[in-house]
Amino acid sequence: MTTKVVPSESLLRGRRATEFIEEITLLNDLEWKEPIKKWVLHCSFFSHKIESTILPKETEWYILIDDDYPKGNIRVFPSKVNCFNETFPHQMYNGEGSKEFPWRSGMLCLDTNVRTLGRFVSNSEPFEADKRLNWYLERAIHWLIAASSNTLTLSDEPFELIDFPQSSSLKLGFLENHQSFKYWNYTDVTCGIAELSVILPGTCIIRAFKKPNGQCFREINWGNYVSNFKYNNRVLGLWILLKEMPFLEPWQAPCTWEELAAVCANQGIDLQKKINSLTKKKYL
Structure with a gap:
C-alpha cells in the first residue's frame, strides 16, 4: 500500500504567499515526485522589464522544493517548453535534462552568492515559511530581467567558471x-x-x-x-x-x-x- 504524501502546513503557507507576486502565474499546484523526493510547483514568470530581443517576457518554470520546507533546498529549473535553452551566467548547464521530467537541467543560481540580485531582493535569505519561497521566486524574476540586459555579473564579483555537464564517466x-x-x-x-x-x-x-x-x-x-x-x-x-x-x-x-x-x-x-x-x- 502506497502512503500518500501531503504537503506540510509550512509548505502550504509558502505556496499561498506566492499568490501575492504579480509576475507569477500558477500553472500546476504542488505535486509530489516520488523518484526525486521533491515537491514540484509549475508556474510561469512574466515581466515587462525583460528585454524581449534576448528572452521571452513570459516563460514557464518548475520549482523543486524539499519536503522539510522551510528548511532544505529550493531549486528553479526552466521548462522544456515555453522557455529558453541558452545558458547564462549564474546558471547550471541548460541541457535537455532527464527524459523523465518536463524541466531542463539549467538550474538558476539564486543564493546569496549572486550579489547582483541583491540590488533588487535582499541577499539575506529568510527562513520563515511565508517568506523563503517568495524570496527565491522574486530573485528568479530579477535574474531573468538581468539576464536579458546582460547585467547578471558585476565587475567586482569573483570570476565564475562555466558549468560543464557531467556526461562522461572519465x-x-x-x-x-x-x-x-x-x-x-x-x-x-x-x-x-x-x-x-x-x-x-x-x-x-x-x-x-x-x-x-x-x-x-x-x-x-x-x-x-x-x-x-x-x-x-x-x-x-x-x-x-x-x-x-x-x-x-x-x-x-x-x-x-x-x-x-x-x-x-x-x-x-x-x-x-x-x-x-x-x-x-x-x-x-
Missing part, C-alpha cells in the same frame, strides 16, 4: 591556482603533449605538460595522496592553450567537437589543424 584531475594562471598568461608555448597517468579506474591525473617536441616544460607536483600512486599506466593526450574561457554565448560550455571547434575559431585557433600537427609527432 574523470581528469588537474592542479591549477592563481600562480599557475600567471604562468600560463606569460608562456609562449601554446600547445603540446600532456602526460597523464591512471590512478583509479576511470580517473586520470595530469603529470606533466610538454612542448610539441616532447620536451617537458611544466611538471605537476601533487600532494601526498596522489603521489603515493605509482607512476604507471601512462596516457598521452594533447593540450591547447586558449586565449580566454571557452564558451558559447552567453555562457555555455562547448560540449561537442563541433562546438569546441567553433569556440576555438572565434579565438583565431584552427582546432583540427592543431590536432593534426600534434598527432603527427613520432612519440605519440
Whole structure:
C-alpha cells in the first residue's frame, strides 16, 4: 500500500504567499515526485522589464522544493517548453535534462552568492515559511530581467567558471591556482603533449605538460595522496592553450567537437589543424 504524501502546513503557507507576486502565474499546484523526493510547483514568470530581443517576457518554470520546507533546498529549473535553452551566467548547464521530467537541467543560481540580485531582493535569505519561497521566486524574476540586459555579473564579483555537464564517466584531475594562471598568461608555448597517468579506474591525473617536441616544460607536483600512486599506466593526450574561457554565448560550455571547434575559431585557433600537427609527432 502506497502512503500518500501531503504537503506540510509550512509548505502550504509558502505556496499561498506566492499568490501575492504579480509576475507569477500558477500553472500546476504542488505535486509530489516520488523518484526525486521533491515537491514540484509549475508556474510561469512574466515581466515587462525583460528585454524581449534576448528572452521571452513570459516563460514557464518548475520549482523543486524539499519536503522539510522551510528548511532544505529550493531549486528553479526552466521548462522544456515555453522557455529558453541558452545558458547564462549564474546558471547550471541548460541541457535537455532527464527524459523523465518536463524541466531542463539549467538550474538558476539564486543564493546569496549572486550579489547582483541583491540590488533588487535582499541577499539575506529568510527562513520563515511565508517568506523563503517568495524570496527565491522574486530573485528568479530579477535574474531573468538581468539576464536579458546582460547585467547578471558585476565587475567586482569573483570570476565564475562555466558549468560543464557531467556526461562522461572519465574523470581528469588537474592542479591549477592563481600562480599557475600567471604562468600560463606569460608562456609562449601554446600547445603540446600532456602526460597523464591512471590512478583509479576511470580517473586520470595530469603529470606533466610538454612542448610539441616532447620536451617537458611544466611538471605537476601533487600532494601526498596522489603521489603515493605509482607512476604507471601512462596516457598521452594533447593540450591547447586558449586565449580566454571557452564558451558559447552567453555562457555555455562547448560540449561537442563541433562546438569546441567553433569556440576555438572565434579565438583565431584552427582546432583540427592543431590536432593534426600534434598527432603527427613520432612519440605519440
